[in-house]
Amino acid sequence: MIRRTMLFMPGNNPGMLQNAGILGADSIILDLEDAVYISEKDSARILVKNAIKEIDFYNSEIVVRINPISTEFGYKDIEEIASVKPDAIMVPKATEDDIIQVDRIMTNIEKSKDFKEGSIKIFPLIETAYGIENIYSIIKSSERVVGVLLGGEDLTADLGIKRTKAGDEIYYARSRVASASKACNIDAIDTPFTDIDDIEGLLDDVKKAKSIGMTGKAAINPRQIDIIHDVFAPSEDEIKYAIRVKEAYDKAKAEGKGVFSLDGKMVDAPVINRANKILDRAYSAGIIKRCI
Amino acid sequence: MDIKKPARAGTMESNDIYIMITPNQGLGINIELESIAFKQFGNQIKKVILETLNNLDIKDAHIVAKDRGALDFTIKSRVETAVYRAL
Amino acid sequence: MKNSLGREIPEYIEGYGDVMPYRGVYSGKDIVRVGVNTKRVSNYDTKVLGSIKKAIIECGIKDGMTISFHHHLRNGDYVLNMVMKEIADLGIKNINIAASSIFLIHEPLIKYIKEGVVTGIYTNYMSGPVADAISNGILKNPVIMQTHGGRARAIEEGNLHIDVAFIAAPSADSCGNINGVCGRAACGSLGYAIPDAMYADKVVAVTDNLVPYPACPIEISQEYVDYVVPVDSIGNPEGIASGTTEVTKNPVGLRIAKMTADFIKYSGILKDGFSFQTGAGGTSLAVAKYIKEIMEKEKIVGSFASGGITGIIVDMFHEGLFKSLFDVQCFDNKAIESYKSDKAHMGMGASMYGNPHNKGSVADNLDVMILGATQIDTDFNVNVTTNSSGIIMGGSGGHSDTAAGAKLSIVVTQLYKGRLPIVVDKVNTVTTPGDTIDALVTERGIAINPKRQDLIERFASLDTNLPIVTNIEELKNIAERITGIPEEIEFDDKIVAAVEYRDKTVIDVVRKPI
Numbered sequence: 001m002i003r004r005t006m007l008f009m010p011g012n013n014p015g016m017l018q019n020a021g022i023l024g025a026d027s028i029i030l031d032l033e034d035a036v037y038i039s040e041k042d043s044a045r046i047l048v049k050n051a052i053k054e055i056d057f058y059n060s061e062i063v064v065r066i067n068p069i070s071t072e073f074g075y076k077d078i079e080e081i082a083s084v085k086p087d088a089i090m091v092p093k094a095t096e097d098d099i100i101q102v103d104r105i106m107t108n109i110e111k112s113k114d115f116k117e118g119s120i121k122i123f124p125l126i127e128t129a130y131g132i133e134n135i136y137s138i139i140k141s142s143e144r145v146v147g148v149l150l151g152g153e154d155l156t157a158d159l160g161i162k163r164t165k166a167g168d169e170i171y172y173a174r175s176r177v178a179s180a181s182k183a184c185n186i187d188a189i190d191t192p193f194t195d196i197d198d199i200e201g202l203l204d205d206v207k208k209a210k211s212i213g214m215t216g217k218a219a220i221n222p223r224q225i226d227i228i229h230d231v232f233a234p235s236e237d238e239i240k241y242a243i244r245v246k247e248a249y250d251k252a253k254a255e256g257k258g259v260f261s262l263d264g265k266m267v268d269a270p271v272i273n274r275a276n277k278i279l280d281r282a283y284s285a286g287i288i289k290r291c292i
Numbered sequence: 293m294d295i296k297k298p299a300r301a302g303t304m305e306s307n308d309i310y311i312m313i314t315p316n317q318g319l320g321i322n323i324e325l326e327s328i329a330f331k332q333f334g335n336q337i338k339k340v341i342l343e344t345l346n347n348l349d350i351k352d353a354h355i356v357a358k359d360r361g362a363l364d365f366t367i368k369s370r371v372e373t374a375v376y377r378a379l
Numbered sequence: 380m381k382n383s384l385g386r387e388i389p390e391y392i393e394g395y396g397d398v399m400p401y402r403g404v405y406s407g408k409d410i411v412r413v414g415v416n417t418k419r420v421s422n423y424d425t426k427v428l429g430s431i432k433k434a435i436i437e438c439g440i441k442d443g444m445t446i447s448f449h450h451h452l453r454n455g456d457y458v459l460n461m462v463m464k465e466i467a468d469l470g471i472k473n474i475n476i477a478a479s480s481i482f483l484i485h486e487p488l489i490k491y492i493k494e495g496v497v498t499g500i501y502t503n504y505m506s507g508p509v510a511d512a513i514s515n516g517i518l519k520n521p522v523i524m525q526t527h528g529g530r531a532r533a534i535e536e537g538n539l540h541i542d543v544a545f546i547a548a549p550s551a552d553s554c555g556n557i558n559g560v561c562g563r564a565a566c567g568s569l570g571y572a573i574p575d576a577m578y579a580d581k582v583v584a585v586t587d588n589l590v591p592y593p594a595c596p597i598e599i600s601q602e603y604v605d606y607v608v609p610v611d612s613i614g615n616p617e618g619i620a621s622g623t624t625e626v627t628k629n630p631v632g633l634r635i636a637k638m639t640a641d642f643i644k645y646s647g648i649l650k651d652g653f654s655f656q657t658g659a660g661g662t663s664l665a666v667a668k669y670i671k672e673i674m675e676k677e678k679i680v681g682s683f684a685s686g687g688i689t690g691i692i693v694d695m696f697h698e699g700l701f702k703s704l705f706d707v708q709c710f711d712n713k714a715i716e717s718y719k720s721d722k723a724h725m726g727m728g729a730s731m732y733g734n735p736h737n738k739g740s741v742a743d744n745l746d747v748m749i750l751g752a753t754q755i756d757t758d759f760n761v762n763v764t765t766n767s768s769g770i771i772m773g774g775s776g777g778h779s780d781t782a783a784g785a786k787l788s789i790v791v792t793q794l795y796k797g798r799l800p801i802v803v804d805k806v807n808t809v810t811t812p813g814d815t816i817d818a819l820v821t822e823r824g825i826a827i828n829p830k831r832q833d834l835i836e837r838f839a840s841l842d843t844n845l846p847i848v849t850n851i852e853e854l855k856n857i858a859e860r861i862t863g864i865p866e867e868i869e870f871d872d873k874i875v876a877a878v879e880y881r882d883k884t885v886i887d888v889v890r891k892p893i
Contacts, residue, residue, distance in 0.1 A: 014366040015307035018861070019631050022822045042376065043301055047369040054365040056861075223629035226637075286844045306797065319676025329798045331768055332865035346633060 001061065002026050002284045003147060003187045003216040004232040005225050008065075010035035011044035014051075021057035023222040024229075029047045032077050033092050041073045045080050052084045063123060065090040069098045077101060081126030082109040082120055083150070090149065094124030094131060099141035102155070117143055123189075127151025128158045130175050135180040149175045149218055153194070165193075165201050167208060178213030190214040196221040206231040233285035234278045242282070245275035293348075293349050299377035302355050302362075302370035309362035313374040316354040327359035344354055344371040353378075384760060384809055386887045391452075394499070394520030395877050398885045404783055404814050409880035410736045413537035415578055418605065420554075423716045426607045427553050431585065432465045434608050438581045440466065443473045444542040446584035447579060449572040450480035450504075451547065451559060451708055455618025458547040460487050460586050461610065467496045475499035477541060479530060479571040479729070480776070483507035484618060492517050501539060503527050504774035513769040514875055516891045522771075522876045524764060524889075526709070528733025528740060529881040531574040535730060536736070538883060544606075546572045546580035547613045551586035552594040555604025560596065560719040562588030564614040566711025567688075567718040567768045569598050573728030576603040598726060601663050623713045626659025626668050626688040631793055631822050636665030638845060639749065639791050639820045644673055645843045646834060648746050648787055653681035655701075656781055657749035658773075659689050659710045664793055666749050667691050674700045685727070686777065687740050688714040696724065705741050707732045707777075733780030736880045742777070744785030750778055750816075754806040757851050759813030761790055762806035764878055767799040769868045769892035771876060781880055782815040794821040799865065800858035802851065807868065808878060809887040819851060823858075824850035840856045869893040 007025035009016050011032045011258035020028045030051070036044040052062060064086045066077035078089060083104070089106070091098050102122060106244040110117050119204055126135055132155065152170050156163040163169065174190065190209035193202045206228050217228045225233050235241070245262060249272055252260035260267055282288045298314040316322055323338050337359055345353060346369070355371075362370070380390055382400035391397055407776065417755075428434050436443045446466075448459045459478060462758065464487070466474060474497050480486070486508045491497045499518035503526060505513070509882065512785065513522055525533060531540035546569070549562035557576075564587060576582050576599045584599075588608045627633060643649050655670065657663040668691060675698070683694045685705035690713035696704050703723040711717045717724045733742040742748075754762040761782070763773045782788040792801050802821070819826045819835065824846045827834050838847050848854055869892070876889035 013305070013308075014362060015305065015370075018307065018366075019822070023630055024634065043370070043373045046373050046376075047366065050365040050369045054363075074877070199302060265408055329767075329865070333798055333863060335866065336863050345886055359798075361799070363798060 002281055003061070003189065004284070005216060005219050005228050006063065006149065006189055006279070007219045007222065007225065008035065008192065011048045012036050012040050014047060017047070017051045018055055021055065021060055024225050025060055025062055025219065025222070026216070028057060028064050029062040029090060029128075029218070031065045032073070033065050033067050041067065045077055047113050049080050049084050052081070052086055054183065061088065062086045063088040065092060065125070068092050069101055072110040076107050079109070082106050083113060085115055086120065088121035088123055090123040090125055092125045092129050092151075093154070094126065094138055096134065096138050096141045098146070099124055099138055103142040103144055120144065121146045123147050123149055125149050125151050127154035129155070132176055135176060136183065139180060139184045139186065145186060147189055148177055148181050149189040150174060150191045152191030165195065165198070165205070169210075173232070174209065174212045182213060187216055188214045193224065194220065196223060199227065202227055203231065212269045215230040221246060223254060226228060229285055232281070233287060234281050237285065238278050239282045242275040242278040245271060246279060293375075293379060294378040295350060295353055295375060297305045297378055299374050301373035301377065304358060304360060307361050307363070307366065309360065309367050309370050310358040311370045311374045313378050316352045319352055321351070321353050321355070323355045323357060325357045325359065328361055329359070331378045337367060342372050344368045345375070346352035348372065348375050350375060380843070382884070382886065383447070384758070384812060384886065386809055388885055388888050390567070392521055392874055392877055392888070395523065398877070401812070401880050401884040401886040404812060406884070407736065410532065410536040412535045415847065416580060418890055419807045426555055426605065427589070427607050428608050431462055431608055431610065432469070433564060434606050435462070435469060436466055436893055437606060438583065440471060440543055442471055445475040445477055445540060446461065447477040447541045447544045447575045448479070449546065449575065450478070450482070451566045451567070451569050451571055452564060452614040452619045453562070454482040454484050455564070455615035456484060456614060457614050458545055458581065459485055461585070462545050463488065463491050463496070467491050467752045471555060472478045472496055472623060475501065475540060475750070477501040477530075479503050481505035481509050481636055485509055489517070491541040492594055495519070501525060501530070501855060502774060503530055503623045505775045506772050509772045514889070514891065516875055517875055518841045518875070521874050524774050524878045526733065526775040526881050527571070527777045528742060529624050529879055529883065531728070531730035531732075531734040532580045532736050533883065534574040539889050541575055541579035543581045543583060543741050544575035545583050546576060546599065547583055548586040550583040550588045550590055550594055551584045551607050552590050552592040553607060554592055554601040555582070555584050555607050556594040556597045556601045557599040557604070558585050558594055558596050559598060560715065561590070561739050561870060562586075564612070564616060564619060565587070565715055566619050567715040568706040568726040570707035570727055570732060571729050572599065574730050581605045583608060585610055587611060620711050620715055624659055624664060624691070625661060626664045626691065628663065632662040633665055635793065635820055635822050636662055636713065638825065639666045639789060640673060641843065641845055642671030642672065642789070642818065642820060642825060643747055643787070645838065645841055645845070646787060647837065649673065649679060650678050653679060654683045654685070654744060654746045655681060655746070656684060656686040656745055656785070658688055658751055663749050663751065664689060664691055666791060667695065671695050671700060685745065688718070688724075690714060693717045693724075705732075725760070725790060733777055733784070733881070735780070735783070740784065741778070742780045745781060746787060748781040748785035748788040750782060752790045752792045752800055752801060754803050754808045755790055755792070755816075755819055756803050756813070756825065757855055759819065759851065760806055761811040761813075761815040761816060762808045764808040764810045764876070765889055767865070768806070769870060769889070775810045779811040779815070782811045787824065788815060790816055790818050790819045792819070794823045794858050795892065798862050800855070800862050802855040802858050804855065808889050810878060812880070812886065821854060824848040824854050826854050830835070
């Protein structure tokens with residue numbers, strides 16, 4: 001699945017939840033953590049639970065950011081939410097222990113509800129110095145991990161440094177997240193750009209994130225979605241090449257050939273996979289039609 | 293279950309419903325409803341509130357509800373939250 | 380009896396008269412314009428009178444007459460209230476008011492209605508306390524709701540005979556030349572007052588800016604004006620023009636607007652020579668914003684944009700995306716400034732704007748029209764007159780005129796608001812007939828009118844990623860799945876409004892909700 005955008009939605013706001021599905025984000029993060037007052041955590045949990053049961057989110061992936069598992073809220077969050085089968089749970093300030101614990105609770109719930117085991121995925125939120133340094137083992141703590149979100153605001157707070165629009169201070173963190181994610185073959189989602197009125201700034205920030213190897217970006221306002229999608233859309237050259245790969249593959253298959261070459265180079269499975277991914281992205285971005 | 297103290301949930305924001313629940317010992321369920329869609333959905337809103345209370349096994353309660361266009365899932369949620377806060 | 384849309388209307392309405400039922404979009408005959416009395420004014424006469432009261436007396440206003448007002452000062456207008464106060468104080472009764480629109484600021488009318496000073500109203504749009512009160516039945520005769528173009532037609536053919544027209548004049552000279560571009564109460568175009576100026580028996584210019592003769596420019600000429608009354612203030616600049624009109628920030632509205640712009644692009648109508656009109660609401664303006672982006676990217680040069688003009692349309696004009704503007708009212712200061720200084724930003728009177736029975740109106744030259752709706756039914760009939768509870772909160776304005784005239788008229792709206800579905804089985808009031816609506820765009824789907832097989836086939840062959848549904852019933856069902864099925868509103872027998880289509884036929888009536 002394509003994850004160019006993951007849109008944060010405050011979990012206690014019914015008006016926003018009921019429209020979340022039409023905003024065009026690839027993933028929606030229903031937030032029970034930072035966007036909800038401590039006195040309303042119960043309220044948000046119940047609202048999100050019922051929202052997942054009853055609202056049509058169309059093609060968007062449904063992710064719920066629970067409270068830290070070390071708090072009373074976090075534990076209750078997983079229990080209530082996992083039982084209505086969201087697509088994934090996002091774990092804040094994730095450590096290996098947190099991920100192992102969440103995985104275990106979810107396995108129990110999946111068993112008791114007769115859901116397919118492993119069907120609910122996990123997104124660790126890497127937003128502490130510990131998280132950055134131990135990201136590889138955090139990812140490897142569970143088979144359910146399909147992507148990682150970098151939390152720039154909390155990370156810089158943890159490091160005791162200033163968070164800036166230019167983002168020089170999180171360069172290392174971004175690179176580390178990108179490369180660990182790639183090594184584990186999962187998505188690397190960049191931290192959100194918090195100035196929703198600064199369109200130019202957002203564009204620069206997304207381009208920077210893409211150039212370092214992030215595969216998607218979190219959004220905190222629907223207005224950011226189209227811009228992020230544009231940046232993560234494959235270029236015309238990439239699409240043209242991917243189409244040629246696919247056509248060559250189809251032709252070779254029809255002729256009963258297992259391997260084939262294009263432009264003098266052998267085309268093997270990773271190249272074909274990459275081509276398919278590019279075509280998927282191009283279709284999602286509305287650049288090409290499905291008949292390819 | 294018996295509710296022991298007053299509690300509230302929800303807000304007066306658009307698409308939300310403000311629910312205040314107070315004990316009504318032995319007198320059954322009583323709903324006071326204000327809604328921006330009263331003519332069209334007044335009965336449906338009361339129905340959802342009642343169903344939610346029944347599912348939680350609440351037999352006696354006084355509910356004040358101020359609706360700003362909440363859908364059923366929101367009404368259910370706010371009533372459920374208020375009940376748990378009132379236990 | 381039922382009219383051709385199946386709406387139940389009486390054959391005769393007390394306080395209105397015999398009812399001509401609506402029978403189709405272009406079923407009326409050509410009209411003949413009526414004659415108007417004139418009066419010689421010599422070099423030694425003066426038109427300037429010391430007060431509104433004097434003007435009322437000079438004009439010989441008596442019980443039962445029809446006097447008219449116009450809404451170029453919008454919710455900053457003082458003139459209607461000032462004139463009505465004097466009329467009431469003089470003990471005159473049973474007046475018909477023909478006000479092109481009525482806003483919150485006109486609340487004092489309620490008192491005059493209750494006291495019998497005003498017993499009849501013609502209007503094209505009303506909102507606020509006056510509309511609420513009329514919905515509850517305080518007006519003796521049913522209000523007659525018209526379209527901007529239909530009102531002009533009615534005046535020109537003598538259906539709506541105006542005894543005295545009071546025209547708010549941001550600038551006027553002693554002979555009655557009027558413009559709206561100078562003065563404290565500058566408002567730009569005076570479009571809605573033009574038919575009244577030309578056809579009323581008597582015309583009074585009420586001004587707070589009496590300038591030395593001759594005024595310049597001249598939008599309404601001295602040849603039509605009987606008297607000029609200087610007053611302290613004709614209106615509140617803040618209520619006249621908002622500083623700037625704003626594109627919506629609501630993400631759902633933005634989504635709808637983007638889908639609409641894409642729909643227009645893929646329809647094939649967006650090319651050089653393109654003409655366009657949109658409303659002043661947040662989502663309508665957002666459509667203009669996205670159209671602007673497409674036109675900039677593809678270097679399309681349009682011919683004209685029209686309507687009530689807002690700053691964003693002026694921006695498109697300044698960028699060369701449109702060669703000209705046709706303006707019947709200026710919504711904000713940017714529009715007023717542009718109207719004042721740019722020759723290609725041209726005024727248009729209400730008749731030129733939308734009269735179906737003159738030699739051609741601008742509405743009939745439009746490529747694309749963006750429209751709102753409080754409700755739309757499965758026949759594509761649109762309600763902009765009453766809300767979901769049956770209370771009057773609007774009126775056609777230019778809605779029916781532009782829907783009929785434009786090549787592609789698109790209703791743009793959320794699928795439901797609060798908890799109330801906008802797409803319904805039957806609207807509470809039909810303002811604009813479904814035959815004139817080509818498509819409906821909501822955040823959950825786009826429905827194309829089955830009468831537009833050409834559009835349906837085009838979109839079927841294009842594979843655009845736009846969520847086009849098979850029929851509008853699907854959208855209604857989606858709405859009901861989300862909100863539940865609303866209970867029906869019940870109505871009294873008492874008719875509080877007759878809704879006239881552009882050609883005087885009655886397309887629907889508004890009954891008092893119980």
